[in-house]
Amino acid sequence: MRTTSMVTPLPIPKKPKISSFITQSEIQSEFSHHDPAVARINNGSFGCCPASIIEAQQIWQLKFLRQPDHFYVNELKKGILRSRTIIKDLVHAEHVDEISIVDNATTAAAIVLQQTAWAFKEGKFEKGDVAVMLHYAYGSVKKSIEAYVSRSGGKVIEVQLPFPVNSNDEIISEFRRALERGKADGKRVRLAVIDHITSMPCVVIPVKELVQICREEGVDQVFVDAAHGIGCTDVNMKEIGADFYTSNLHKWLFCPPSIAFLYCRKSAKSSDLHHPVVSHEYGNGLAVESAWIGTRDYSAQLVVPSVLEFVNNRFEGGIEGIKKRNHDTVVEMGEMLAKAWETHLGSPPYMCASMIMVGLPACLGINSESDTMKLRAHFRENFGVEVPLYYRAPKDGEVGSVTGYARISHQVYNKVNDYDKFRDAVSQLVGNRFTCTLLSK
Amino acid sequence: MRTTSMVTPLPIPKKPKISSFITQSEIQSEFSHHDPAVARINNGSFGCCPASIIEAQQIWQLKFLRQPDHFYVNELKKGILRSRTIIKDLVHAEHVDEISIVDNATTAAAIVLQQTAWAFKEGKFEKGDVAVMLHYAYGSVKKSIEAYVSRSGGKVIEVQLPFPVNSNDEIISEFRRALERGKADGKRVRLAVIDHITSMPCVVIPVKELVQICREEGVDQVFVDAAHGIGCTDVNMKEIGADFYTSNLHKWLFCPPSIAFLYCRKSAKSSDLHHPVVSHEYGNGLAVESAWIGTRDYSAQLVVPSVLEFVNNRFEGGIEGIKKRNHDTVVEMGEMLAKAWETHLGSPPYMCASMIMVGLPACLGINSESDTMKLRAHFRENFGVEVPLYYRAPKDGEVGSVTGYARISHQVYNKVNDYDKFRDAVSQLLRSTYGNLLINDSDGFLWLLRGFASFDGFITMNSQILEITAERFLIIALLI
Numbered sequence: 001m002r003t004t005s006m007v008t009p010l011p012i013p014k015k016p017k018i019s020s021f022i023t024q025s026e027i028q029s030e031f032s033h034h035d036p037a038v039a040r041i042n043n044g045s046f047g048c049c050p051a052s053i054i055e056a057q058q059i060w061q062l063k064f065l066r067q068p069d070h071f072y073v074n075e076l077k078k079g080i081l082r083s084r085t086i087i088k089d090l091v092h093a094e095h096v097d098e099i100s101i102v103d104n105a106t107t108a109a110a111i112v113l114q115q116t117a118w119a120f121k122e123g124k125f126e127k128g129d130v131a132v133m134l135h136y137a138y139g140s141v142k143k144s145i146e147a148y149v150s151r152s153g154g155k156v157i158e159v160q161l162p163f164p165v166n167s168n169d170e171i172i173s174e175f176r177r178a179l180e181r182g183k184a185d186g187k188r189v190r191l192a193v194i195d196h197i198t199s200m201p202c203v204v205i206p207v208k209e210l211v212q213i214c215r216e217e218g219v220d221q222v223f224v225d226a227a228h229g230i231g232c233t234d235v236n237m238k239e240i241g242a243d244f245y246t247s248n249l250h251k252w253l254f255c256p257p258s259i260a261f262l263y264c265r266k267s268a269k270s271s272d273l274h275h276p277v278v279s280h281e282y283g284n285g286l287a288v289e290s291a292w293i294g295t296r297d298y299s300a301q302l303v304v305p306s307v308l309e310f311v312n313n314r315f316e317g318g319i320e321g322i323k324k325r326n327h328d329t330v331v332e333m334g335e336m337l338a339k340a341w342e343t344h345l346g347s348p349p350y351m352c353a354s355m356i357m358v359g360l361p362a363c364l365g366i367n368s369e370s371d372t373m374k375l376r377a378h379f380r381e382n383f384g385v386e387v388p389l390y391y392r393a394p395k396d397g398e399v400g401s402v403t404g405y406a407r408i409s410h411q412v413y414n415k416v417n418d419y420d421k422f423r424d425a426v427s428q429l430v431g432n433r434f435t436c437t438l439l440s441k
Numbered sequence: 442m443r444t445t446s447m448v449t450p451l452p453i454p455k456k457p458k459i460s461s462f463i464t465q466s467e468i469q470s471e472f473s474h475h476d477p478a479v480a481r482i483n484n485g486s487f488g489c490c491p492a493s494i495i496e497a498q499q500i501w502q503l504k505f506l507r508q509p510d511h512f513y514v515n516e517l518k519k520g521i522l523r524s525r526t527i528i529k530d531l532v533h534a535e536h537v538d539e540i541s542i543v544d545n546a547t548t549a550a551a552i553v554l555q556q557t558a559w560a561f562k563e564g565k566f567e568k569g570d571v572a573v574m575l576h577y578a579y580g581s582v583k584k585s586i587e588a589y590v591s592r593s594g595g596k597v598i599e600v601q602l603p604f605p606v607n608s609n610d611e612i613i614s615e616f617r618r619a620l621e622r623g624k625a626d627g628k629r630v631r632l633a634v635i636d637h638i639t640s641m642p643c644v645v646i647p648v649k650e651l652v653q654i655c656r657e658e659g660v661d662q663v664f665v666d667a668a669h670g671i672g673c674t675d676v677n678m679k680e681i682g683a684d685f686y687t688s689n690l691h692k693w694l695f696c697p698p699s700i701a702f703l704y705c706r707k708s709a710k711s712s713d714l715h716h717p718v719v720s721h722e723y724g725n726g727l728a729v730e731s732a733w734i735g736t737r738d739y740s741a742q743l744v745v746p747s748v749l750e751f752v753n754n755r756f757e758g759g760i761e762g763i764k765k766r767n768h769d770t771v772v773e774m775g776e777m778l779a780k781a782w783e784t785h786l787g788s789p790p791y792m793c794a795s796m797i798m799v800g801l802p803a804c805l806g807i808n809s810e811s812d813t814m815k816l817r818a819h820f821r822e823n824f825g826v827e828v829p830l831y832y833r834a835p836k837d838g839e840v841g842s843v844t845g846y847a848r849i850s851h852q853v854y855n856k857v858n859d860y861d862k863f864r865d866a867v868s869q870l871l872r873s874t875y876g877n878l879l880i881n882d883s884d885g886f887l888w889l890l891r892g893f894a895s896f897d898g899f900i901t902m903n904s905q906i907l908e909i910t911a912e913r914f915l916i917i918a919l920l921i
Contacts, residue, residue: 035508046509046736054506058499064698065495067476068487069827073818103718106735110718121562121593140735144719152562250736257505258737276717277544277551278585294547294581295487295691296699297741377514386510 022314031413039385039418043409044202044228044355047251056306057256060299076298080291083304087261090308090319091245092236100262100287101301102275105227106140108246108262109193111286112223113148115273116191120152127153130182131191132219134159134205136198141225145193154190157182161203163392164346164357168206175210179217189219196226196247197233200390202355202407203347204233211241221271227251230261231319232326233353237263243271250300252354252411253319254307259300262286315412322412326354330410333419334358337408340423341430346405355409357390359402360426365435366391366404374439375404383425385418463755472854480826480859484852485643485669485796488692497747498697501740517739521732524745528702531749531760532686533677541703541728542742543716546668547581549687549703550634552727553664554589556714557632561593568594571623572632573660575600575646577639582666586634595631598623602644604833605787605798609647616651620658630660637667637688638674641831643796643848644788645674652682662712668692671702672760673767674794678704684712691741693795693852694760695748700741703727756853763853767795771851774860775799778849781864787846796850798831800843802871807832807845816845824866826859 022030030050034040049057060079064071084099093099102108119125131149133142135158145156159178162170182189192214197204207224214222223244229235231252237245245263249255264273264286273286277293291298312318331349334356338344346357366372372389379385390405408419463471471491475481490498501520505512525540534540543549560566572590574583576599591597600619603611623630633655638645648665655663664685670676672693678686686704690696705714705727714727718734732739753759772790775797779785787798807813813830820826831846849860 033503033506035511038508038511040508042510046505046513049506054502061495062474064487065474065490067479067481067827069483070476070479070821072487073821103737104735106720107718113719114717118592139721140719140723143721143723147715147719147723151559248736256738258735274588276555277548278554278581278588279547280580280584282581282584282588294545294699295689296544297697297738300738380511380514386508 021316026314027412034413037384038380039387039421041408041410041414041418041422042386042388043411043414044199044251044407045388046257047248048254048411048413049250049256050254050310052310053254053256053303053307056303057299060302061297064297064299076302077291079302080298083259083301084261084287086304086308087230087249090230090235091247091261091263092238093263094238095266097285097287098237098263098266100264100275100290102246102260102262102290104250104258104260105138105225105246105248106144108244108260109141109144109223109225110148110276111262111273112191112221112244112246113144114276115271116154116221117148117152118272119190120149120154125152125154125188125190128155128185128187130155130157130187130189131193132157132159132178132182132189133193134195134198135161136163136201136203137193137195138199138225138227141193149191155182155187161198163201163203164344164359165203165351166348168209168351171203171205172209172213176213179213179219183217189214189217190221192219192222194222194224194242196224196235196245197228197353197355199227200388200407201346201357201392201405202228202352203357204351204353207242208240215241227260228353228355232323232355237265243267244273249304249307254311255303256300259304262290323354326410326412327352329414330354330356330408333408333410333416337406337419337423337426341426343402354411355407357405357407360389360404360406361430362400362402363430363433363435364404364426365437367436371436371439372404375436378439379422379425383421383428385422385425387422462757467755468853475854478825479821480828480862482849482851482855482859482863483827483829484850484855485640485692485848486829487698488689489695489852489854490691490697491695491751493751494695494697494744494748497744498740501743502738505738505740517743518732520743521739524700524742525702525728527745527749528671528690531671531676532688532702532704533679534704535679536707538726538728539678539704539707541705541716541731543687543701543703543731545691545699545701546579546666546687546689547585549685549701550582550585550664550666551589551717552703552714553632553662553685553687554585555717556712557595557662558589558593559713560631561590561595566593566595566629566631569596569626569628571596571598571628571630572634573598573600573619573623573630574634575602575636575639577602577604577642577644578634578636579640579666579668582634590632596623596628602639604642604644605785605800606644606792607789609650609792612644612646613650613654617654620654620660624658630655630658631662633660633663635663635665635683637665637676637686638669638794638796640668641829641848642787642798642833642846643669643793644798645792645794648683649681656682668701669794669796673764673796678706684708690745690748695752696744697741700745703731764795767851767853768793770855771795771797771849774849774851774857778847778860778864778867782867784843795852796848798846798848801830801845801847801867803841803843805845805867805870813845820863820866824862824869826863826866828863 085096088096088099131154157178159175196207211222222242224242226247229247243265248260250258275289279292281289281292337358341361343359369391372391376389388407394401526537529537529540572595598619600616637648652663662684665683667688670688684706689701691699716730720733722730722733778799782802784800810832813832817830829848835842
């Protein structure tokens with residue numbers, strides 16, 4: 001008596017008639033689980049997942065629950081490999097071995113940095129050797145560098161970046177300066193951690209140029225943190241040339257929480273990366289190790305084929321089309337807000353992808369990071385606007401400058417009304433002579 | 442204009458009328474998503490999750506997707522703390538700070554062992570200091586010990602355990618012997634990793650006694666790996682007295698994949714544990730670090746209140762009642778099988794919880810771990826029985842001994858028919874006049890072929906055999 005051991009077909013969302021792109025009303029339907037009372041202009045923080053993909057994910061979840069042993073033996077590895085292969089093609093990697101799937105960029109950072117810690121411990125690196133990171137690196141990555149590099153005796157140098165920023169050159173020259181500081185006293189720069197798109201404040205970094213400089217200056221390894229990357233900006237491993245590159249697929253590529261890829265260039269310089277959660281697959285290569293880190297729900301990692309099908313079938317221009325429309329619209333909305341509030345953008349449009357920084361009126365009196373958090377909660381709870389805010393301390397001599405910026409995102413579910421709602425909320429606060437001192441402690 | 446920022450009520454499965462325990466038919470309904478064609482007597486490997494809890498989980502998932510920023514700021518930490526508090530009470534920990542929630546025991550092991558690696562690196566431990574583990578420790582834990590302890594210069598000593606095993610004393614004396622080996626040459630035993638219930642072969646270890654011995658012998662830290670623990674055997678932190686203790690909640694406590702707790706005793710001996718995936722919460726204590734390791738689906742960690750409500754409302758005696766009934770039934774089923782196959786159990790019933798090892802008939806000719814994997818696949822694909830098998834190499838001098846054991850589990854969804862199905866499958870394999878045949882198929886895959894009464898019979902038994910090349914047919918013909 002045979003039981004169900006045949007290969008289960010790939011879950012596919014409902015297929016529309018050929019060449020019928022998704023309509024605005026269908027998009028709203030795909031995202032009808034979003035809170036309709038909220039102008040959700042913060043796709044950057046947690047991303048989004050269409051209903052079709054949630055459905056595909058639940059099919060995978062039930063498949064595991066139905067007969068987990070059969071699933072583990074016959075389905076899981078194949079499914080992960082299929083996802084990795086699609087990602088490899090998307091990011092122009094040479095070989096699927098270079099692509100591992102992990103939970104998120106935070107996990108990828110831990111993988112790269114743990115390797116650095118071992119290198120110090122095992123004498124490959126010397127005490128005082130340097131890791132360079134951007135001052136605007138994501139908080140979790142900064143802590144990870146402290147936990148693995150500083151703790152191991154490595155020295156950390158931060159690249160000071162200007163904000164607002166006016167051109168790539170400003171970033172490139174600061175980066176060179178930081179590398180020089182790193183190489184002082186005869187030390188080696190062992191690792192450069194470079195954001196592809198910084199989180200706060202949000203700026204697209206000229207990573208290709210910075211990686212090139214790292215090669216020229218003899219930096220051992222370059223790790224690009226592109227938490228905001230795939231589905232948002234151009235992600236081409238050959239072009240960028242980094243040793244390690246990570247990006248979340250749940251932010252801008254419609255996957256459910258959570259899934260990211262970690263690219264590790266096959267190269268002469270051996271890199272002995274391991275997933276910190278060690279399973280019986282230890283030693284079989286990072287991709288294989290990461291595909292089994294104990295019993296867990298791997299469904300978010302298995303829906304990648306469904307997502308690509310959804311994006312390519314339903315959206316004109318597929319992912320490229322979405323990226324372009326997101327960029328054009330977020331710039332347009334940013335300029336609309338900056339004009340309405342008489343402020344400015346945090347960077348030129350070419351240094352943005354699908355997010356942009358817009359100055360808030362100085363009269364709101366944003367004087368600390370704490371103010372931005374309270375003001376943000378105020379917008380969320382009293383205006384139905386979800387938007388992250390950034391505090392930019394005034395420089396010496398500056399008077400009445402813009403000290404608060406909003407990072408607005410645009411994704412396919414956003415409407416012009418979302419940004420109008422934000423514009424009007426700020427205008428209402430300004431009209432009422434609101435300042436942050438009015439917010440409760 | 443206010444948006445939805447009120448505290449969202451806890452998702453509660455449909456509430457039955459008071460004092461109405463779940464019926465057999467309601468249980469089958471809760472687990473109707475299980476493959477009905479499979480006798481699923483392997484709850485130990487991946488656990489199970491009732492439909493009510495899947496539903497509760499999906500409510501949490503949608504809550505996050507609906508407005509993730511609001512969820513992160515207002516719901517997540519509270520929800521995790523609520524789960525931790527429930528677990529603290531369940532396991533009799535002193536303080537909720539001692540309870541961290543992680544993905545699974547594999548992750549918990551990495552957390553404990555990474556701390557050990559730092560201790561070597563930072564000079565707290567010396568090269569050659571010892572970690573002791575059981576020979577039957579889980580494969581992933583062994584690799585983790587290699588990756589963190591051996592790689593750091595630590596020496597690893599394995600406690601050889603007998604199997605079949607007859608009493609706790611056999612385990613205790615081997616453990617003492619291993620500790621003595623560890624303390625030889627003036628080295629310190631820095632860590633003992635002790636399974637509460639070994640995976641394969643499956644035996645309940647006398648952890649309380651072993652922890653006590655560790656204290657007497659000056660072992661620095663004791664880590665109990667109870668992947669099989671909560672919902673399966675008695676899990677009492679005060680009683681057991683370990684420094685670290687981990688158990689999966691998705692195995693025997695009906696949670697969806699995946700969730701485990703890691704208990705870390707608050708004590709004088711400082712233990713600087715960190716989650717290896719470092720977030721901005723680094724330094725705020727392991728429990729807080731573990732509650733945020735980047736954007737992820739935390740829903741499996743948030744359904745613990747719903748699970749406890751389900752278990753306590755619907756099952757007589759709550760979790761204790763389930764544990765007892767699972768134990769009694771799996772022992773009964775094990776004895777039934779051992780009698781039918783004329784073999785024996787791998788340990789006395791008191792050394793079992795809700796799983797038991799049953800010897801398979803020697804004439805099946807299980808001669809390697811590879812044989813057990815193929816035979817297991819054979820049971821899965823051709824008999825609709827899901828059961829893990831263990832290869833026990835014969836000792837010197839042993840002839841015709843039992844070399845294969847099945848680890849059968851019992852959980853609330855199992856029926857007597859599941860075990861009858863397994864009994865009959867084995868009996869069917871035994872009914873053969875041609876003895877044991879091992880043949881290669883066209884991919885060189887070695888098949889254990891039993892139970893055919895004629896040349897035609899063996900062809901129809903397994904359609905995959907039809908793919909064997911002509912050359913193989915010749916070999917078979919010669920063997921017959």
